[in-house]
Amino acid sequence: METSGTTHTGGHLEEALERVHASGPEREGWLSNHAPMVVEALAAHGQAGSVHRWLDLYRDRLEDFPARTAPVTDANWPSALGDPRRxxxxxxxxxxxxxxxxxxxxxxxxxPRLLPGLYGGATHTVIRVGHAVRAVAAEENAPRVTELAHALGYWAARHQPVTGLVALPGAVSASAALDAVPAIGPGHLGFRNRLDAVRGLPVWADQVTDPDTAKERLIELVRAATHRYATHGHGEPTMLVHAATAPNAVLRALDSLPRDQWIPSLHAAWTASAAVTAMYAPTEAFAYIPSARMAPEEVVERALAHGDEHVIKLTDTALDVGDEQALAAALRSIELSEPLA
Known part of the structure; x- marks a missing residue:
């Protein structure tokens, strides 16, 4: 899997993050502010000079932070965990x-405190942390560290565990395991209601005991979920993006974490990817073939011209995977999604 780093941005990323940090992480009650994730993704792939122009298009979707309630402390944080008012x-x-x-x-x-609740904010919480970690690991400066603070704060406030899932028969490969995920079917509108309807998920990679193997399996999962979007993204073009971007966020954080946290990170990433698949997978696959092959740089430019935040973030993950099938998934997301107006 190819990797990219948010470096040499000429200060554009830092300026964009400072603009974003004047706004809260949500709008309209619980919809996520995608701006910090998108500007980091664009900067990571050579488009730092475009982040302000994209932000100008997105600025009407930014809202102020909610009012403060009371300080979170080392003593009282458990009672504040998962409280979006905080x-x-x-x-x-x-x-x-x-x-x-x-x-x-x-x-x-x-x-490890936040990992069980990575479903909060429709997995945007851990995704934002993954982008922030990539940025600060590449270059540590005040705006990037501030972004990590905002991302962790969002995750803690929206912390949402999932419990009581039944272990279903699994498969050897990540691709086959995703194919084995039972779809919950129509109804259950809204992410939280659909998540509550997920009762069981296939077992995959549950016997992993070595951190390096956990990383290999996580790379495999991100690749499989990204590839799968090309053939199954029509089930829900926006939400199925997260079956790939959520585990990739975990993968991005892995090298900055102690090795003893890698195996539980793999398991949480699998559950998240499989749960999103269960919530939104279509009944039939679509044999998608792009009309033309494109270089990675061309795909990024197409995603930027389209402008949709989920298109840009899936393209970012597709470029991390780095193969032709992944780029096809990015092109499929462009076809399926409404452009940013």
Whole structure:
């Protein structure tokens, strides 16, 4: 799998993040603010000079932070976990903590606390953290560390565990395991209602005991989920993006985490990807073949011209995977999604 880094952005990413940090992580009650994730993705793939123009198109979707309630502290944080009314309190907490301690130490402490609740905000919480980690790992500076604080605060406030799932027969490969995921079918409108309707998921990679193998399986999962979008993305073009981008966010964080956290990270990433697949998978696959082959740079330019936030983020993940099938998935998302107006 190819990797990319958010470096040499000429200050464009930092300026864009500072613009974004004046706004909260949500709008209209619970819809996620995608701006910080998109500008990081664009900067990671040579489009840093375009981030302000994209932000200008997106700015009407930005809202202020909610009012503060009470400080989150080392003593009271468990009672504040998963309380979306505390988004600003949590952001303050991580801003203070990251000003006092190395960011990798903070991430290592909080990752196992937050990992069981990565379904919050329709998995955008962990996705935002994955983008933030990639940025700060590439270059540590104030706007990037601030973005990590905002991302962790959003995850803590929207922390949403999933429990009680029945283990179903699985498969050896990630691709076959995703094919074995039972779809919940129509109805259950809204992510939270559909997530509640997921009762069982296939077992996959549950016997992994070695951190390096866990990383290999996670790479395999991201590749399989990305490839699958090309043939199944029509089931729900926006939401099925997260079957690939959520596990890729976990993968991006892995090298910044202690190795003993890699195996539980794999298991959480599988459950998230499989749950999204169960919620939105279509009954029939579509044999998608792009009309023409394109170089990665061309695909990025097409995604940027389209402008949709999920298209850009899936393209970002597709370029991490780096093969022809992944690029086809990115092109399929462009075809299926409404452009950013």
């Amino acid at each position: 988004i600003t309190d949590w952001t303050d907490h991580f801003s203070r903590t990251l000003a006092e301690r190395p960011w990798k130490d903070v991430l290592a402490e909080w990752w």
